[in-house]
Amino acid sequence: MTKTKTSVKASEVDHAALASENRRLKSELTQLKAADQFVREREQVLQIILDSATDVIVTINEQSEIVHANAAAYQTFGYSAAELTGLPLTILMPEIAKERHHADISTFLRTGTQQRSWQGLRFNGLHRDGHEFPIEMSFGAMRRPDGTYRFTGIIRDITKLAEAEEIKRQQLGELAHRQRLLSVGEMASGLAHELNQPLLAICLQADAAAERLQRMLGANSRHTGPGVCETDEAATSKLQTSLSEIANQAERASRVIRSVRSLVRREEVPRARVSLAKIATDVLPICEHCCDQGGSQLVVDVSRSLPDVIAEETLIGQVIANLVQNAVTAMKDIPQSNRRVAISADEIGNNQIQVSVSDAGEGLSAEAIDHLFESFYTTRSDGLGLGLAICRSIIETHGGHIRAENVPDGGAVFSFTLPVSGTV
Amino acid sequence: MDNLRIVYIVDDDPAVRQAVSIVARAIGVEVRAFARAEDFLAGYDEATTGCLVLDVRMPETSGIELQRTLNAAGVRIPIIMMSGHADVRMAVEAMSQGAFTFLEKPFRMQELSKTIEKALAKSQAAIESARLRADIRARLDSLTHKEREVLDLILIGQTNREMAQALTLSLRAIEDRRSRVMKRMGMSSVVDLVSAVKSMTTAEDKVAMKPAE
Secondary structure (H helix, E strand, C coil), X not given: CHHHHHHHHHHHCCHHHHHHHHHHHHHHHHHHHHHXXXXXXXXXXXXXXXXXXXXXXXXXXCCCEEEEECCHHHXXXXXXXXXXXXXXXXXXXXXXXXXXXXXXXXXXXXXXXXXXXXXXXXXXXXXXXXXXXXXXXXXXXXXXXXXXXXXXXXXXXXXXXXXXXXXXXXXXXXXXXXXXXXXXXXXXXXXXXXXXXXXXXXXXXXXXXXXXXXXXXXXXXXXCCHHHHHHHHHHHHHHHHHHHXXXXXXXXXXXXXXXXXXXXXXXXXXXEEECHHHXXXXXXXXXXXXXXXXXXXXXXXXXXXXXXXXXXXXXXXHHHHHHHHHHHHHCCCCCHHHCEEEEEEEECCCCEEEEXXXXXXXXXXXXXXXXXXXXXXXXXXXXXXCHHHHHHHHHHHCCCCEEEEECCCCCEEEEEEEEECCCC | CCCCXXXXXXXXXXXXXXXXXXXXXXXXXXXXXXXXXXXXXXXXXXXXXXXXXEECCCCCCCHHHHHHHHHHCXXXXXXXXXXXXXXXXXXXXXXXXXXXXXXXXXXXXXXXXXXXXXXXXXXXXXXXXXXXXXXXXXXXXXXXXXXXXXXXXXXXXXXXXXXXXXXXXXXXXXXXXXXXHHHHHCCCCHHHHHHHHHXXXXXXXXXXXXXXX
């Protein structure tokens, strides 16, 4: 209307108004150009993002048809971006995932809300060649001016991540399995020791009693007549049979314990020359996992220049993992920022290498220090009291020693020694 | 009490101490039993024939540790190490450190009695030979410088004539000194003299050379 009015009054030739109108139009044009430039640039940025992303980025409509896909789709699913356009997104999913996808979209369209988080959904993707692989997908919804929705999805191939997780899971499973085996072995070993003591006493006492009886009989037969002696002799003989049977049966019981023990425990561990750095590196994922779970920092200082030791490396790794696990548990009541586990190894002379695992917890009681390494001793309500006993038996089998002490500025340190290779 | 023989027992388990004591008393020896290695060290008499029946596995000081302490102190009492099946490796270590023998638990009275008798015989022989060496040492120390000179030459096998020449003495003087040496050393033949002196010096060398572990 303003423009019409202007033309009607053209005869009046209001130069000033015309000039002002011109300026306004020019400025509007400049703004439009700038806006256009801005949009172009945004589009370019978007395109670069889409082209360079290694994750698959797709846009779909309400029918889940692919409106746009980026180049990474080919790498991940075997379809080019052009091929995918117009195809249903579910072509990239196995049956089980299709249903859930449709349910998610239709629920959203009906209620306008998401029934579950659309971030980091994990399920299997379906490659063009038919193989399934683990993917992680995040979704976003965009409302268009006409009221319909578009959805964008970012899909990541997590095959490698899943493999790494699987390996870690297996390692932890194996660790738990070994732990159980060792627990049974340690229990049998502890029992064997505890039972052999009384069995030895039974054997010796029965033998000594039988011998005393024999001597008494000898004395009697000299002092009394042969008639009395005969009854005595018969009775004594029976008693002696009983006593010798007591000793025999005690011996048998000991053999039973021994055979159970050798069933569950390998007597000889094959040992080889190995560097502590390698042992530490191999067991590191497990230690890291423990520390992650317990919210603790982990510091490892094991030099490659240390001399090799003679050891069965998985068993020594087991000891380290066990000590780290204990260290983490010991710090559960202190502020997370102070939780720190340190693994270190040093040469301590005498052809020994000492490995230490220290924590920043509240330290050990004097009573605990005295009994820590005994079978069935525990300060935890959920503990069997075998972990450290197993550590001790592993280290002693290797010709080393293990001990625990408190650190002056707080926390405890568990150290064990191993002989340097060439000295055993 | 010259024929006193003592069996020392060190085991933390009272039932085992008692049983081993009964067996040892049955063979007519004196028994001293201790629950801890430290108590044994305080109650041990080195000059009397004895042996030690020792448990390899004890809570405070282990049998192996006590053995090391005794080795380091130069105490040579024969040790009968008692070990469970679980401690075979420790038993091997005990043997390599010079234990007399080891018995695997549980063992029988006869086995223990025989082993104790053998260990005591070894101890007695060691004590006798130590006494003998001390005697020879005392006699050697009683020699005058001149007599010692002659003894050294006898030891390297010189004849009287060679000695006379070496020491620029008359044959008569050498014979004289030589008979004084034999008398002081309490020997009737040169062969006995040489073997006695040599056996002692090699034994002393061995002790001197034994590393302090």
